[in-house]
Amino acid sequence: MKKKYVLLFLIVFMLQHGFSQQMVLKKGTILDALPVQDSIPDTFSLYLPTDFTTEKKWPLLLIFDLEGKEKQALSMFVQAAEDEGYVLAAPRVLDSISLSNSIVKAGKVLSKVVGMLPIHRERIYTAGASSGARFANLVPVFIKDVKGVVSIGSSIANTELLNVKRPFHFIGITNKNDFNFTEILAAKKVLDRFRFPNQVLLHEEQTEWPNIGYLKKSLQLFTLAAMAKGFAVRDSSYIEKALREDIIKVNRLKNAQKLLLAERYLGEMMSIYGAHKNLDSLRQIQKNIRKDQRYRTMRRAENAALFKESLLKEDYQYYIEEDVITHNFNNLGWWNYQKSEIDKFISGNNIYEKEMGNRLLGYINALTEDNIDIVKSEALIDEDALALLYMLKTILEPQNFDFYLETISLSSKNEDFGTALFYLEEALKNGFKDSDKLYGLEGTALLRITPKFNALVEKYLKDARYEIIEE
Template identity: 70%
Template structure:
């Protein structure tokens, strides 16, 4: 094997198999737009750790972003890849093409990397955040070489595809303000029942991306599982180092009075270290924590909030389905009231209801967007249903101006200029300033020459393109 790869690297490598052009691979830098093959325009990004050598096999983390931002997403893993010795590769994918086409691109990229680099074939994993995480969770089900998935803020998309005959290692990373948290907890129970190795790492900050230490921890757990399955030799000093870091994390969480997160982390430690360590002392710490009066109060508070959340979810799902079917624009006031109630939860003093309020707002937004996708996928689009959903989204996510523009364009198309002007002014009041995007809207030619339209643009932006005739 060493002879096969020896010509590839000194400090950088010129590589030319199967290609008419020469590819230069450099360690410690993100390499973009590498061709998957000669005949197809598909590309991928690649990162090799600075200590990369051809003298050994390396684990590979395939990283997915469905919005064409694979370099930015890959860059979030750089520090962890350096610390844990992982090669990173990110195929260029798009959510606009089919799942099967994206999966083919993934498989082709993987096999290209395997041709190029000394990758340990039992240590290949998928990773992503949000939509990229949902896709990454499916990759082990369709690409047999992939042995695990790291998902940030996303659960497994379809549990019906899971099979005990084809297990993979699942690691979820999330926080309790994310609406996917409840589904990730439910997914963990399913994976436990199927006996899939799995961990759920929770971070306290309500941010889309966790601190780099959580990404590093996930890669460490992949490595520990590889040792457990004897894919690589067990390194007792490495196990001890990672174990001590986990103990330090528990002590940190306890010192910050984040007892629920500390107990959750202990549960995950039990699942990963049982084969390596005598965990009696850790179990004793867990038992004492569960008996603690403050911990019990926290658990009760969280459970009460989750029960309330489940009931509200049922209401939201029922009323949204009814409103879309009946085009019930009169119920937009009710939705506005519900969002005000969720804001009260999110800004209140009860920490569990604050988390619940944030999760429910995310849930309703996702529910509305799912319904938009369903309506738009129909052969004959119900424009009244679409208009209701666009108007609803301006209530659910008032700073997302895309939906103001969508309802303006749809209303103008149907010559409902009063509605179009109302939502134009609402967007302008809330800070919309992109005149180029405004004047490029489809189906708004008649609207744009309307005097009221130009008065509004002049009032808020001082940039009307058409003369306002004064009588």
């Protein structure tokens, strides 16, 4: 009986740039911080399936995380790699370095892995979630050996960079509550026009990462496409098994009255199985769903929500740009009203407006954070614009206390103690309890010794550090 993790070793001898390197690679476990070159500190993580052998060529999935958690990101794909037979590698690439340098690092890791393992040159793919996905989407644009992308929770970074002469296979994974849902659908239209193979998988978890089944399905789609192109041996039993699983999923969605999801999934199935099977039966199922009056009602309701969402997003983008440029603090009341309206969508009974509300909230948060990054990246930081954006974030995320503290710190630095005290009390009202963080907050030395500051801390936390008596 084959064990899940077998302690077999692969000894790799390499001659690169005039030096020899020996590396011991263990199968069935994640190998962390492997050096790319002896003289360069760049590293990567690697995973070899337990049945790995040098007797055949393997598909490779390069996984990216720009927050220094590449090992954790790689671990999300381990079971899928075991089931589908993929080698995994995760270069250490951070968001703090330039795009060009990051691409160079990714290219070096790719060359390293291809040089020491039997990797199939036509079956090299990338993957990532959120910011890692945005970077993964760019890699095949600059590195021609990469043939596909698994993009979790992110659309194509820049469709203008796509080259119709160098198509790659795009698999987007998102859910309808994620603001990237509409962006991925828009990118899908561009990819269809450019004849890039693509599928969009919709999961129902409101989390960044979908369950393992979707990760496995994405690798399965790459394998089916490789079989269609002759890059992998055509396996009829594999194709039949995958098709049965997908038909079961469609039937489950239909039985649960999730007709929009069922119809959309059928469309993705036909785009991948067309090269392998006669799809007349699937087309008939899709046609019957589209004729269903319940489907038509759902389609109209979703389209109405999507149209309303597009109008609101235009307003949000316009007003945030205007407010930042003009330092329009008076418009915070309007933003507070918009947040209350979004909360009504989210708590309402209309499922399509509920999804829209979640997308809108995610969109404004992302828009605000992008503007914060832009303002902070300037040589001369516009502190009024930054303060406004911090205040907006306290409206959008009332339980995220970092932005209250940023507002208090920035206001205190500019001796606007009235604003600082207001946001201090708002944070305390919403449940902030870390008095040590308050008394160590940068730029608040004068504020911290005022009677009003300590009175608020004493009122809510019973932990005032200074007792100052006003005369």
